[in-house]
Amino acid sequence: MNEFKKAREDYEATPIPQELEDRVRAGIRQGKANYRRRRWRKYAAGTAACLVVLAGALNLSPTVAAAAAEVPVLGGLFRVLTVRDFHGEEDGINYDISVPGVEAEGELAQRVNDVIQEKVNAHLAKAQQDWEDYKEAFFATGGTEEEWGERTMDVIVDYEVKSQTDARLSFVVTFGEGWVASMEETYCYNLDLAEDRDITLAELLGENWVEQCNEAVRAGIAASVDEEGFTFFFPPEEGGFATVDESTAFYIREDGVPVLVFPRYSIAAGAAGSPEFPVE
Structure with a gap:
């Protein structure tokens, strides 16, 4: 292994102090709040919003699947809906989940929706497993119940429409996990819904x-x-x-x-x- 790679691995393996953990968590929460305010201001003028209870679930737990909102984003041949929506705490995990779905004719929209839902299910399952592994290691190294009660994990699924025309749509879906470490993955979708194909x-x-x-x-x-x-x-x-x-x-x-x-x-x-x- 050369020196550069070893230095990078040493850097990424460096333990994060408790005070930094608290600041990162606070920053994540503030960033999420600011992002939601920006997104609401952007779409509120031209978007009708209504809350509906869906029969579908996040395939994780009844609590996480307890709420869902439908917020259409205006389009020509399509709509972008928030098909899964949950914001709450369960077993020390703070969930901030907004899952998009594309409503349109053709196979492309359904394929994209299925892929996104698979990623959501995998992300939530991984986050829960990460939390359980961390908890086990925490107590195995001398942590107390009182100290554990002060720890939380933030699990995020969110999306943003980047651009749209009557027939074309570009949006990103972000998956985040924040606790003693942080992780964020972004997936981009660029769809020509008139031609039922991806844009390259x-x-x-x-x-x-x-x-x-x-x-x-x-x-x-x-x-x-x-x-x-x-x-x-x-x-x-x-x-x-x-x-x-x-x-x-x-x-x-x-x-x-x-x-x-x-x-x-x-x-x-x-x-x-x-x-x-x-x-x-």
Whole structure:
């Protein structure tokens, strides 16, 4: 193992002090509250909202599946609905769950909905298992019931519509887990519901899309280097960015510009979050 990889692993394995855990948890909660206020202001003017109880469940527990809201986001050939909605606490886990569903003709919408629900079920099951494993390790290393009672986990599923036209839709779904460590994964969906197919970067950018995307990413990485030559991004020879391909995630901004999205830790240190690069 070379020195760079060993340093990165040592960094990611460093124990997080209790006071930092508290600050991270508080930051997550504040960020969620701010995000919801922004999203509500964005859609409230043109969106009719109503609360309905659904027969479906989150396939996790009766408590988590107890509430569901339907909030249509305006579209031409489609609607985006919040088909699962729960915000509450259970066994020390704070759930903040809003699951989207696309209502449209054709097979694409149903396929996307099924994929999202599978990811939700897997995310919630993993979070519960992580919490149980942490609890077991906590008591095995001398933790007390009183100390354990002060600990909580935040589990998040949320989404944001990035752009839409009468027939096209671009949105992201975010899965988060926050406690002594934090995790966030973002999945992008770009749908042509008139043609019942996914939208690709090649379609948006043309035959030179790989070169255009690579140039945008490299320019963004170069711009991140500070005056002392430091950047959170890994060099290519150490697992950093090499090239985009058909699996590279992206969403489409309101102005039609695709924005590349990379998973946290994939091409940069965790402090960089999930790097995004517009291809303009």
